[in-house]
Amino acid sequence: MKAVCWRGTRDVRVEDVAEPKIINPRDIVVRVTSTAICGSDLHLYNNVFPGMTSGDILGHECMGEVVEVGPSVESLRAGDRVVIPCTIACGGCFYCKQGQYSACDNSNPNPSSSSQILGYPCCGMMGYSSVTGAYAGGQAEYVRVPFGDVGPLKIPDGIPDEKVLFLSDILPTGWMGALNCAVQPGDVVAVWGAGPVGQMAIRSLLLQGAERVIAIDRLDDRLEVAARAGAETFNASEGQVYEFLLEATGGRGPDACLDAVGMEADGHGLMDAADRVKQTLGVETDRPPVLREAIRCVRKGGTISLLGVYAGLVDSLPMGVAFNKGVTFRMGQVRVQAFHHLLLSLIMQDLLRPEEIISHTAPLSDASEMYKLFLKKADRCLKVVLKPGQTRAA
Ligand SMILES: NC(=O)c1ccc[n+]([C@@H]2O[C@H](COP(=O)([O-])OP(=O)(O)OC[C@H]3O[C@@H](n4cnc5c(N)ncnc54)[C@H](O)[C@@H]3O)[C@@H](O)[C@H]2O)c1
Ligand SMILES: [Zn+2]
Ligand SMILES: [Zn+2]
Numbered sequence: 001m002k003a004v005c006w007r008g009t010r011d012v013r014v015e016d017v018a019e020p021k022i023i024n025p026r027d028i029v030v031r032v033t034s035t036a037i038c039g040s041d042l043h044l045y046n047n048v049f050p051g052m053t054s055g056d057i058l059g060h061e062c063m064g065e066v067v068e069v070g071p072s073v074e075s076l077r078a079g080d081r082v083v084i085p086c087t088i089a090c091g092g093c094f095y096c097k098q099g100q101y102s103a104c105d106n107s108n109p110n111p112s113s114s115s116q117i118l119g120y121p122c123c124g125m126m127g128y129s130s131v132t133g134a135y136a137g138g139q140a141e142y143v144r145v146p147f148g149d150v151g152p153l154k155i156p157d158g159i160p161d162e163k164v165l166f167l168s169d170i171l172p173t174g175w176m177g178a179l180n181c182a183v184q185p186g187d188v189v190a191v192w193g194a195g196p197v198g199q200m201a202i203r204s205l206l207l208q209g210a211e212r213v214i215a216i217d218r219l220d221d222r223l224e225v226a227a228r229a230g231a232e233t234f235n236a237s238e239g240q241v242y243e244f245l246l247e248a249t250g251g252r253g254p255d256a257c258l259d260a261v262g263m264e265a266d267g268h269g270l271m272d273a274a275d276r277v278k279q280t281l282g283v284e285t286d287r288p289p290v291l292r293e294a295i296r297c298v299r300k301g302g303t304i305s306l307l308g309v310y311a312g313l314v315d316s317l318p319m320g321v322a323f324n325k326g327v328t329f330r331m332g333q334v335r336v337q338a339f340h341h342l343l344l345s346l347i348m349q350d351l352l353r354p355e356e357i358i359s360h361t362a363p364l365s366d367a368s369e370m371y372k373l374f375l376k377k378a379d380r381c382l383k384v385v386l387k388p389g390q391t392r393a394a
Contacts, residue, residue, distance in 0.1 A: 002140065003017045003057045003140035004058045006054065014364060014367050019142050021144070024070060026070050027073075027145065028082075030066055030138075030152075032064040034386070035385070037367075038060065041058055043264065049309075056137075059137030061165065063165050064081070064138075064143075065079065066080045066081075075154075082154055084126060088107040088147055090107055091337075096150075101123070105121070156348075160355075162358055163353070167340045167347075170196050171200050173201075174198075174202075174307070177204070177305045179208065181255075183208050184255070185209060188211060188254045189258060192293070194231075198260035201258055203229050203352060203354075213232070215234070217235070218237045220235060222382060228356075241297065257294035259290045259294055263285070264287060265290040272289060285312030295317070306332075358384075359379075359382040360383070364390075366386070366392065
């Protein structure tokens with residue numbers, strides 16, 4: 001079968017690989033009908049997230065048709081349409097029982113790799129390096145899904161893939177980040193990053209009752225999409241974010257600040273130059289200008305919600321400011337399985353339309369070109385959906 005294989009820094013190729021098989025009784029195999037490229041894939045593409053090996057199959061946002069189920073899977077059968085959560089969860093461990101699916105203790109068969117880096121084993125993830133279990137990903141014609149009786153979400157007939165594909169990751173991510181802002185009536189929330197994750201967070205915040213959401217990015221085309229969803233916008237290349245947000249909130253600062261950018265944020269000046277050198281040398285794994293800015297901007301007693309991925313070490317955080325303001329930090333890897341049923345019902349009621357952010361749809365064979373486009377954010381590229389079953393139109 002064809003699959004998108006990682007071959008090194010900014011080098012992905014569509015190659016012929018062996019088809020997946022059932023290995024464990026709780027596995028299922030899915031024929032992938034749609035799969036997306038995520039900002040998280042860019043951390044692997046840029047080779048700043050550890051644990052990749054040449055030949056690894058990428059992809060943690062996918063859906064399709066079940067073709068085979070393991071003998072212990074009773075909830076699904078061949079022919080069912082399912083969306084696959086990016087985070088893999090066993091459903092029975094201490095954490096899964098509390099709904100903390102992304103902290104699952106049993107889904108990472110390679111715990112020593114993440115223990116060395118993080119000091120504890122993290123959960124398994126589809127297509128996301130040896131740190132999260134070295135599972136083959138879903139940017140492929142077929143994919144094996146572990147714990148198929150717990151994760152995959154069954155999709156009723158008649159709903160197009162595009163409406164539900166993002167239940168695999170970015171929609172529950174945006175929803176969780178918004179919940180972590182603990183929105184109260186009248187709240188103003190600033191969202192850094194109008195990429196796919198920021199877009200999902202903006203829609204979730206408005207649905208959860210935020211009075212105003214202010215989207216911050218440097219790309220006007222992405223800010224336009226945020227504005228259409230109901231956000232106010234600020235282009236960070238046109239002035240100081242801090243001054244703008246203070247002015248916009250009567251001098252107080254936003255009640256909550258949500259970072260939908262993470263470890264590869266654009267910065268400027270000496271601090272950014274130092275971050276880039278340290279990231280290249282590996283002494284600082286993450287570049288945190290957005291996190292620093294959010295701490296500076298949030299009002300006293302406010303909340304900072306981190307969705308953008310941080311992998312390891314960040315330097316020069318203004319902890320004194322955070323401490324003296326009494327800031328609450330909430331963050332984490334998405335708990336897809338905790339939210340996807342609710343979010344599917346919101347989609348079916350037409351209260352959420354995640355498909356609005358799809359800018360490019362292409363056959364799987366175009367993956368290499370689409371990764372380049374998404375990295376450069378060229379051609380108004382906001383979200384790419386790859387179709388393994390399709391060939392390019394003549
Ligand atoms: N927590 C989770 O479970 C989870 C899930 C999915 C994705 N993520 C992470 O969310 C982040 C965003 O993902 P995405 O798919 O939207 O990626 P993306 O790269 O398409 O979007 C990031 C956006 O941030 C903007 N940006 C960069 N620097 C900025 C700055 N200093 N100020 C304001 N905006 C800035 C970029 O212009 C871009 O529009 C990534 O780090 C990704 O790994 C986390
Ligand atoms: Zn993702
Ligand atoms: Zn578990």
